[in-house]
Amino acid sequence: MTTTLSHTSVNVDGWCEAVDRLAGGSLTLLSLWADPPDVKMALLDEAKGDISILSYACRNGQYPTVGVKHPPAIRLERAIRDLHRLEAIGASDTRPWLLHTAAPYEFLAAEGEALHQIAVGPVHAGIIEPGHFRFTANGEYLVRLEQRLGYVHKGIEGLMTGATLDTAAKLAARTSGDSTVAYGFAFALAAEAALKIAAPPRAVYLRALMAELERLANHFSDIGAICNDASFSLMHAQCGILRELTLRTAEACFGQRLMMDIIVPGGVARDIAADGAAALRGLLAEVRRVFPSLIELYDNTASLQDRTVTTGIVKPEYARQFGAGGFVGRASGRNVDARRLPGYAPYDALAFEVPVLTAGDVNARVWIRIREVEQSLSLVDQLLGALPDGSIRVDVPSRGGEGLSGEGLGIVEAFRGDVLVWLRLDDQGRAARCHLRDASWFQWPLLETAVEGNIVADFPLCNKSFNCSYAGHDL
Amino acid sequence: MRKTMIESLWRGPLTEPAPPVDEAALAELAASVNRAARARLGRSLSIRHVDAGSCNGCELELHALSNAFYDLERFGLRFVASPRHADVLTVTGPVTVNMREALLRTYEAMPDPKWVVAIGGCAVDGGIFSGSPAVVGGVKDVLPVDITIRGCPPSPRQLLAGLLALLNA
Numbered sequence: 136m137t138t139t140l141s142h143t144s145v146n147v148d149g150w151c152e153a154v155d156r157l158a159g160g161s162l163t164l165l166s167l168w169a170d171p172p173d174v175k176m177a178l179l180d181e182a183k184g185d186i187s188i189l190s191y192a193c194r195n196g197q198y199p200t201v202g203v204k205h206p207p208a209i210r211l212e213r214a215i216r217d218l219h220r221l222e223a224i225g226a227s228d229t230r231p232w233l234l235h236t237a238a239p240y241e242f243l244a245a246e247g248e249a250l251h252q253i254a255v256g257p258v259h260a261g262i263i264e265p266g267h268f269r270f271t272a273n274g275e276y277l278v279r280l281e282q283r284l285g286y287v288h289k290g291i292e293g294l295m296t297g298a299t300l301d302t303a304a305k306l307a308a309r310t311s312g313d314s315t316v317a318y319g320f321a322f323a324l325a326a327e328a329a330l331k332i333a334a335p336p337r338a339v340y341l342r343a344l345m346a347e348l349e350r351l352a353n354h355f356s357d358i359g360a361i362c363n364d365a366s367f368s369l370m371h372a373q374c375g376i377l378r379e380l381t382l383r384t385a386e387a388c389f390g391q392r393l394m395m396d397i398i399v400p401g402g403v404a405r406d407i408a409a410d411g412a413a414a415l416r417g418l419l420a421e422v423r424r425v426f427p428s429l430i431e432l433y434d435n436t437a438s439l440q441d442r443t444v445t446t447g448i449v450k451p452e453y454a455r456q457f458g459a460g461g462f463v464g465r466a467s468g469r470n471v472d473a474r475r476l477p478g479y480a481p482y483d484a485l486a487f488e489v490p491v492l493t494a495g496d497v498n499a500r501v502w503i504r505i506r507e508v509e510q511s512l513s514l515v516d517q518l519l520g521a522l523p524d525g526s527i528r529v530d531v532p533s534r535g536g537e538g539l540s541g542e543g544l545g546i547v548e549a550f551r552g553d554v555l556v557w558l559r560l561d562d563q564g565r566a567a568r569c570h571l572r573d574a575s576w577f578q579w580p581l582l583e584t585a586v587e588g589n590i591v592a593d594f595p596l597c598n599k600s601f602n603c604s605y606a607g608h609d610l
Numbered sequence: 611m612r613k614t615m616i617e618s619l620w621r622g623p624l625t626e627p628a629p630p631v632d633e634a635a636l637a638e639l640a641a642s643v644n645r646a647a648r649a650r651l652g653r654s655l656s657i658r659h660v661d662a663g664s665c666n667g668c669e670l671e672l673h674a675l676s677n678a679f680y681d682l683e684r685f686g687l688r689f690v691a692s693p694r695h696a697d698v699l700t701v702t703g704p705v706t707v708n709m710r711e712a713l714l715r716t717y718e719a720m721p722d723p724k725w726v727v728a729i730g731g732c733a734v735d736g737g738i739f740s741g742s743p744a745v746v747g748g749v750k751d752v753l754p755v756d757i758t759i760r761g762c763p764p765s766p767r768q769l770l771a772g773l774l775a776l777l778n779a
Contacts, residue, residue, distance in 0.1 A: 235707070261691065262669050264661050286663075287661065287706055289745055290744035293742060294739065312665040312670060313670060315667065355675070372678060375677035385662065392671070462689055602668065
């Protein structure tokens with residue numbers, strides 16, 4: 136499928152027509168952001184494979200709400216209000232989101248007999264990111280979860296405005312550390328689209344190699360950590376070994392464990408080490424030796440299955456409505472993967488399957504990861520086998536040159552789902568405005584639905600099976 | 611499960627020798643730590659971690675400290691869930707405006723004597739995020755810092771070398 140990308144300026148009618156199509160389900164919301172005085176919406180027509188970016192010029196700082204008819208836009212609208220002071224007219228929820236004020240935050244009410252609230256966070260037990268969860272429970276059973284995020288809001292998009300391409304790329308790579316390769320990749324694609332240049336073939340393959348290593352490392356730690364939250368520490372220890380081996384191989388190949396800042400606009404900053412291919416083949420062999428027995432262990436441990444099967448179900452209709460990507464979407468019936476749609480090089484030249492399940496529970500999200508590990512191993516094989524020779528970087532037009540201003544969109548499949556980067560460059564080749572949208576934006580709200588009716592003690596398990604990014608969301 | 615466990619027994623430990631203690635961290639600590647307090651604590655320290663605005667890269671490497679290769683607990687260092695049980699506060703990230711209060715409250719909940727370890731380039735001075743109105747600055751702008759461990763992110767070996775300084779001051 137060839138994806139087409141269109142940019143359209145719309146009036147109120149055009150904007151509202153798109154909102155109706157979103158609400159009707161014939162379009163999927165990829166993102167909603169502000170480039171003052173405009174607000175923009177990226178829309179995906181999954182049937183046709185087309186992406187359109189609609190631009191609406193706000194009048195008096197106002198635009199018609201999307202969130203009232205299409206709830207996935209609510210938090211994005213609240214973020215736009217906080218960061219750009221543009222108002223969604225008719226919005227039902229006007230509480231601040233990324234900016235925290237001194238005024239007490241009004242959590243949504245849950246009414247009924249014998250309900251009590253449990254407040255958790257922002258500082259959690261364990262080494263995890265900060266965020267607040269407000270549970271309403273009836274005894275052991277969860278009636279409502281409401282998240283309050285924004286604690287790690289650093290103003291990344293604000294820092295990017297006016298930044299050099301180099302600095303902006305570094306900021307993008309630090310949006311969510313666990314997806315630093317994916318963010319670097321998506322930012323580079325956006326920048327290259329804006330500058331109308333293309334990375335050389337060897338760089339394209341090396342990018343995918345790093346992206347698959349990142350996916351492997353994260354899937355290993357997630358599979359282990361989910362089992363650990365069901366008190367099955369053996370899997371955690373074994374998966375931790377596989378993750379460490381993956382990161383050490385990444386360091387041997389690219390000089391850095393998380394491969395931060397190696398993907399740059401125009402290509403990659405360094406080539407794979409001379410003995411990198413051998414190190415990678417060694418890693419593949421070790422994973423293929425060990426991983427099957429771990430899958431068997433997961434599958435044959437009844438006490439573990441008892442915790443993961445039918446726990447934290449995401450209904451397929453919600454996954455569809457929110458356009459959920461990654462293991463959250465694919466475990467709930469969504470056949471989506473940014474490597475396929477919109478698709479980007481070199482994945483169009485590689486063979487891989489996109490696993491899809493329909494159960495939508497913690498178990499399904501574990502199995503999607505397991506299947507994706509297998510696919511990534513095959514992809515690393517293919518990438519190594521077909522790694523083109525040649526240069527690894529093209530020159531990025533320098534300041535004052537021709538054709539520096541422009542817009543570009545990059546969508547890349549990170550381990551947890553699609554990362555979208557939209558970039559507009561000024562005539563000096565600096566970032567005039569950059570918008571980054573993590574898959575977590577559309578997964579966090581689904582976690583609120585998934586825990587309903589589950590017991591409080593299963594929340595960590597549900598949460599870990601989502602493993603949403605706080606940093607990637609809070610920006 | 612038995613097979614996996616028996617294999618692990620036969621294979622022997624993956625755990626690696628400790629890296630040399632970070633000299634810079636040691637010097638930093640010697641200047642700030644009361645020796646009498648150190649003697650009372652002995653060689654076992656409980657660590658409470660707070661992410662005050664990190665990109666989560668540092669957290670990934672802190673997690674790695676508990677894997678079979680680094681095995682932090684063999685040194686008497688362990689992460690605890692409550693600040694009330696902690697001797698050491700590790701902090702990552704630039705401190706965001708939204709996390710400042712939570713970081714302060716966590717620190718205040720810890721019993722004395724206590725130490726603060728700032729981890730990663732952002733924790734030193736805000737790093738690439740400094741200058742943003744949403745960021746207060748480095749950890750030192752909010753709390754007294756005893757050790758800094760630099761790097762973006764620091765590797766588990768660097769983290770280990772820095773944390774071991776706490777035991778050798």
